[in-house]
Amino acid sequence: MTEEVPALVIGAGPAGLMAAEVLGAAGHRVVIAEAMPSPARKFLMAGKSGLNLTKDEPAELFAARVVGGAAPASLRDAPPGYFGEEELQAVVAGFGPAEVMDWARGLGIELFAGSTGRVFPVGMKASPLLRAWLARLALQGAELRLRWRWRGFEAEGLVFDTPEGPRILRAGTTVLALGGASWPRLGSDAAWVPWLRATGVAVAPFRPANMGFRVDWSAAMAPLHGAAVKGTRLSAGALESRGEWVLTAAGIEGGAVYEISAALRDGAEGFVDLAPDLDAGALAGRLARPRGKLSVGNWLRRVLGDPVRVALLLEWGRPLPAGPAALAARIKALPLRHAGPMPIERAISSAGGIEAGALSPDLELKARPGVFAAGEMLDWEAPTGGYLLTTCMATGRHAGHAAARHLDQELSAAR
Template identity: 50%
Template sequence: MWILRLTQTVCAMSSATPNIAVIGAGPAGLMAAEILAEGGATVTVYDAMPSVARKFLMAGRGGLNLTHSEDLTAFLSRYREAAAWLEPAIRAFPPQRLREWCEALGEPTFVGSSGRVFPVAMKASPLLRAWLRRLDGRGVRFELRHRWTGWDSEGRLTFRAPNGPRAIVADAVVLALGGASWPRLGSDGGWVSVLAAKGVAIAPLRPANCGFTVAWSDIFRGRFEGQPLKGIALSFGDRSARGEAIVTRGGLEGGAIYALSAELREVIAQTGEAILHVALRPDVSPAELIARLSAPRGKQSFSNVLRKALQLSPVAIGLLQEVAKSQGLSLSSLPPERLAALINSVPVRLTGTTGLAHAISSAGGIAREELDEDFMLKRLPGIFAAGEMLDWEAPTGGYLLQASFATGAAAGRGASKWLKL
C-alpha cells in the first residue's frame, strides 16, 4: 500500500520542507527541479549516467536548436495528434519565455534564417554550466550513477547505486527518463517495464526523426556513402519536405527525411516498405527541364549533360542511375518528357528504419489518458512525468527541446500544486 503511505506522508507535512525526487537529469527533469526548488522544496535529481544532460550536450554539437520563432498556432501544429494535449504546457512556457530564460542565464539567443532559435554561443555547454550553477544556488542536489529500478514494498524509490542498492523516501516524484533513442547517452527505455507493472498504459517506443534503410548496390554505396543530396524536395503521400538528405551505407538520413519519418515509419510497419519520391531539381519547371534535356548534346557524355544543363551533382546523377538500373531503364534512351518526370520524382524504396538506437528521438511512451492536467499519473498519486517519456513526437527544428522544457515546467508546477507549496 505504498501509494497510501505516500499520500499520508504528504498530508502529514506541516512546516517540514517536502523532499522531492526528480529522476532524469535532462532538460525536462532539470526544469522540473528548478520550478520545485523555486517553490521551496528540497530537490534531489537522480540520473543513471556519471554526468548530467548528456543527450542535451550532444544536441549542442550541431548548434543547439532550442526552439522555433514561428507563430505559436503553427508551432503547436507540429505536434500533430498530441498538439491539444501539449498546448497548455507550451502556452505556459512558450518559445519566447524559453528565450528569456536563456537570457537570464547569461546566454542570449538569436533567430536563424530558417526561423530556428539558437544560443549565440552555438553550443549547449555554456548554457548547461550556467543552469547548473543556478540549481546549485537553489539547493538542488544531484545523485549520479543511480539507475532507477522502481519501488520496494514500502513505497520507497529503489536505485542501483555505486555502493549497492538504495531505497529513497520522497514526498513526490517527477519522472523525466527520456525515450529510448541514443541509449548510450542514458535514455534506454528501461522505465517501460517498471511502469507497465503498475498498470500504466504505454504506447510502444518507436524511432522518430530517424533514417531509413535502402538496398543500395555496392557500386552506389561505395562511391556515394556520406554524400549529401542538397536542395531536394521529398514527398510521400500528401506530405512533402524541403532540405537535404545524406546517403548512408545502409540508406538515407537527414533533415528532410526526418520531417517525413512518422508517416514513412508507420507505412513500413504495416506493409514492409514505402516509396519515397525525390525531386532533384524542385525549383525547375517540367517545361524547363524538358527544354534543357531536348537541347543538342553534341559530343558530351550523358552524365555531362545532366551535370551542366541541369546542375545535378554527381550523387544526384548516381541516384538517378541507381533507380533507373533497378527498373531496367537506360537513362540516355529515355525521351526528355519521361526523363524530366523522373528527375523530379525519383522513386526510392525504403525497407525499414535505422532503429531506435540511432534515431534522434522516439515516439510512444506514457499514454495521454494516464495523466491528469498537471502531468500526474492517475494510477500513482504523487508521481509526475514529463519530457520524451510521454507519448508525443515532433520534427526537428526546436520542437523537441521546447516540449521537453515545457512539460518539465508543467510537471514541476503540478508537483508544487499537489504538495501545496
C-alpha cells in the same frame, strides 16, 4: 535504508532539470536522481554540432509541429480528462520559443537565430548553458545525486541502486523524466517501461523518430558515400522538406530526411524532386534539346547541374523513361527507395511512451497519484529544429508546476 524527501525528480535531462527548477522556485527542496555519472548527456551530445534550442516562429505554429500519440480507442469519444494532443500543444504554446529564449537569456546565454529561424547560443555549445542551469538549481537548494539508478517501486517508495548500495526514497511528489529509447548509451534506455506497466500505466511501444533510412546502394554509389545532397525536395505523405541530406555507406541521413521520417517509417511512399525550382514543362523543354554525342550521364549533368543528383536518378530511376515529358516526370518524382529505418539506438528521438489515457491533464499518472511524467517518456514526436528540446522543457515545466501544487496540497492537509 529509507529516506524521506519532499520532491524527487528522476532524470537530469532538460525535462527533469526544468521540473526541478520549477519545484525549487516554488520553495520546495528537490532531490534529482540521475543514473549516469554526469547530467544531461544527450543534451550535451545534441549540442556538439551547435545547440538548436528552439525555433523563432509563432507559438501556435510551433506547437502544431508537435504530434501527440493517439489515445486508446476506448477514449477517443470520451470527455476530457487525459493528456491528449490538444493538451500537449497548449503546453508547448504556453512555453514556446519566446519563453525559452527569455529563459536562456536569464541564464546569461546570448542567442541568435539563423536564416531558417533556428535559435542557437552565440557560442553554439550546450555546456555553458548547462553549467549556468545547474548553478541556478544549486542556489535553489537542489541536490543532484549521480549514479542513482531507479529500479522501480516498492510500496510507497522508489528503489535505487547507488554507489553506497540499495536505497529507498519516499517522496511527497515525484517527477519522472527518464527519456525515451533513443541513444541508450547516453542514459535513455527505457528500462522503466516494465515497472510502469506493472502498476497499470499503459505504454505505447517505442519506435525510432528523426532517423535515417537504410539503403542497399549499388557499387556505383560508393564514391558518393558522405556526399551532401542539395537543391532537392523530399516528400512522403503530407510531409515535405527542402533541406540538405547526406548519402552514407548505410543509407541516407540528415535534416531533410528527418523531417519526413515519420511518414516514411509509417509506410508512406517517399519521393525526391531533383529539380524543385523548375516546373515539369520547363524541365521537359531542357530534356528535349539534342543530346549530340554526350553520354547519358554527361547529358543529365548538363540538365541537372549536379553529379550527385544525376547519380540518384540513375540509382533509383532506372529504367529511365523514354521521351522528355516522361523523364521530366521521373526527375520531379523520383521514388525514394529504402530498406527501412535505421535502428532506434541511432535515432535522434523516439516515438511511443506513456499513453495519453494514462495521464491526467497535469501529467500525473492516473495509476500512481503524486507521480508525474515529462519529456520523451510521453507518447509524442516532433521534427528536429528546436521542437524536441523545447517540448521536453515545456512538459517538464508543466509537470513541475503540477507537482508543486500537489506537494503544497499535501503539506496543507498535514498541518
